[in-house]
Amino acid sequence: MTQWSGYFGLILQGALVTIELTLMGSVLALIMAFLAGLGRLSRFFALRALAxxxxxxxxxxxxxxxxxxxxxxxxxxxxxxxxxQAGVLALGLNVGAYAAEVVRGAVQSIGREQHEACIALNLGRWQGMRHVILPQAFLVMLPTFGNNAIELLKATSVVSLISLADLTFQAQVVRAQTGNTMVPFTTILVIYFILALLISWAVRSLERHMARGLDGVRV
Amino acid sequence: MDWDWDFVRQILPTLIQGVKITILATLLGSVLAAIVGLGIALARRSPNKALSRTVGWVAEFIRGTPLLVQLYFIFYVLPDIGILLPPLVAGVIGLGLHYGTYTAEVYRAGIDNVPRGQWEAAKACNLSTRQTWSHIIIPQAIPPMIPALANYFIAMFKETPLLSAITVLELMNQAKSVANTYYRYLEPITLVGAFFLAISLISVVLLRWLERRYGKIER
Structure with a gap:
């Protein structure tokens, strides 16, 4: 009978690394998404081309x-x-590129009349974006951002291949030490799934929180 | 470290071997994903509640866990219960199952988008269930799905490097083995990146054409 409790500790350590990667990657992805997404809508050709x-x-x-x-x-x-660092960089930049398209789409989905209202109120381009457009667009972005975050979580398994001790890596370690494949891999599949459920639950409650008081205003 | 064209010429034949396997895996995976997706979509529409619930949960689970871990599971765990698969077969099954859960959503949206009136008209014309599906629903549901399906097949193509983790000798694995033999990483990895970028830029053009030809469906 294998002493599973010690190995479970290993897997939990891996889960912490996976969570850490997901959080740091998401922050970088969020920053890149807004930079590149708004860059694509810029007035300046150079910025648009770069984004x-x-x-x-x-x-x-x-x-x-x-x-x-x-x-x-x-x-x-x-x-x-x-x-x-390599993992966070690659994950953040990769998912950031997908999320940038979400940012662009959401900003473009805000109606013309909102832009016209900004001009009528004599708001500058940045002020209008910051106080009128983005707060509305952010609600549109949230559900897709949730999906992107889950994609990022799933992509973290790839970093095990550059010897970072995440969940998948630790499962391989346990497999090598115990010779049992079924238990470690089933365990981490379940852990990944629980983490994915947690992300979608968190995003849904954030969405509900931010949409409070907007009933009837949003279409 | 400088770029060395002689080295590139030397390793190119090996990489092309890998490209063939990459393309083969993508094609087989796409066919499997298309079939699995249809199966899941039909099972979820089944009047049998137990069947549709179970399939729904399994699909949700597969979509919420990383492809890499699923590949490990198929390649390392199944032999324990007596199913020994060659790496490429295991890889194709992994890709097909994983992306099948995504294409199932495309089928679902496509079928749901056929207007109710068409179902009622089929009933009014006294068509059997079989005839309704094969003559009325499927011909109308398929064309709008094509761009979305192609989108997932391209995504699958970009995930094929993961197969190198279960010892399939596709492009990434060939590049890694070349890099480890000569201890030069710059050229092989860059070439792999360039290859994927070239194919995806071409496929973006192809996708735009498909969208114009068959119309866009809501994602």
Missing amino acids: TAYIEFFRGTSIFVQLFFAYFVLPLLGLELTPL
Whole structure:
């Protein structure tokens, strides 16, 4: 009979690394999403081109290749990264590119009359964006952001391949030490699923919280 | 470290071997995903509550957990219960199952988008269930689904590097083995990235054409 409690501790440590990666990656992705999403709507051609190039590049190549590039190729170009930094960088930039399109779509979905109202109130471009457009657009973005966060959580399993001790990596360790494959892999599948459910629950309650008092205003 | 064209020429034949496997895996995976998705979509519409609930939950679970872990599960756990699969077969099953849960949503939306009147007209014309599906519903439901399905097949193509983790000798694995042999990471990994970027840029053009040809459905 294998002593499972010790191994379960290992898996829990892995879960902490996975959660940490997901949170840090999400923060980076959120920042990139707003930078690139608003960049695509900019008046200046250079900004638009830069944002489009970023989005197309990171959506066009797979997360796996980006991660390997960050971990194995960037050091050759003089940028040394720890596995955690490489993981957060690749995950954040990759998911940020997908989320940038969400930001753009949501901002564009806000009706013309809101933009006209901003002009009528003599708000500047930035003021209008900050106080009128974004607060409304953010509610539109939230559900898709939730899906993006779950995609990010699932993508974190890839970092086990650059020797970062996340859930998947620890499951491999347990498999190597006990010779049992069924138990560790089933356990981490369940843990991933619970984390995904947690994310979708958190996003839904945030949405409900932010939509409070807007009944009948939103279509 | 400088870019070395001679080295590129030397490794190119090996990488092309990998490209063939990558494309093969994508094609087989797409076919499987299309079939699995249809199966899930039909099962979820079944009047048998137990069946539709169970399938719904299983699909939700597969969608909420990482593809990499599912691949490990198929490749390492199934042999314990006597199912020994070659790596490529395990990979194709993993891709097909994972993306099947996504294509199921596309089928569901496509079928739901056929107006009620069509069902009623089929009933009024005294068509059997079989005839209704094959002559009325499917021909109208399929064309709007095509762009969305293609979208997922492209996403699957970008996930194929994960198969390298279960020892399928596709592009990423060939690149890694070349890189480990010569201890040069810059060229192989960059070439893999460039290859994926090139294919996805082409597929974006193809997707735009499909959307114009078959019309966009709501995502």
